[in-house]
Amino acid sequence: MITDIPVDAGRHPCRTSIGDLIADGAYAEHPRVPARVEHTFARMKTWKIVRDRHQGGDGLHHAxxxxxxxxxLTLAG
Incomplete structure (x- = not known):
C-alpha cells in the first residue's frame, strides 16, 4: 500500500518557499541566469583571460x- 507522503513545498522547483506556484515568466527566466554565467566564462576562455584569476589582488576583477x-566592443562593432 502506498501512503501519501507530504512533499516539502519549498524544495519543488515550480513553487516558492511558502508553497505558491511560481509565475510562468519568472520560471522561464530561471534557466537563463546560469546560461549567462556559463557564456561569460566561455568568452573568458575564448580570450584566454581566465589565467588572470591566478594573479594576486584584483586580477579576476580586472579580467x-x-x-x-x-x-x-563585439556588440557595437
Missing amino acids: VQAVAAMHN
Whole structure:
C-alpha cells in the first residue's frame, strides 16, 4: 500500500518557499541566469583571460572588466 507522503513545498522547483506556484515568466527566466554565467566564462576562455584569476589582488576583477569591455566592443562593432 502506498501512503501519501507530504512533499516539502519549498524544495519543488515550480513553487516558492511558502508553497505558491511560481509565475510562468519568472520560471522561464530561471534557466537563463546560469546560461549567462556559463557564456561569460566561455568568452573568458575564448580570450584566454581566465589565467588572470591566478594573479594576486584584483586580477579576476580586472579580467572580468576586460571581458565586459571586449563584449561591448563585439556588440557595437
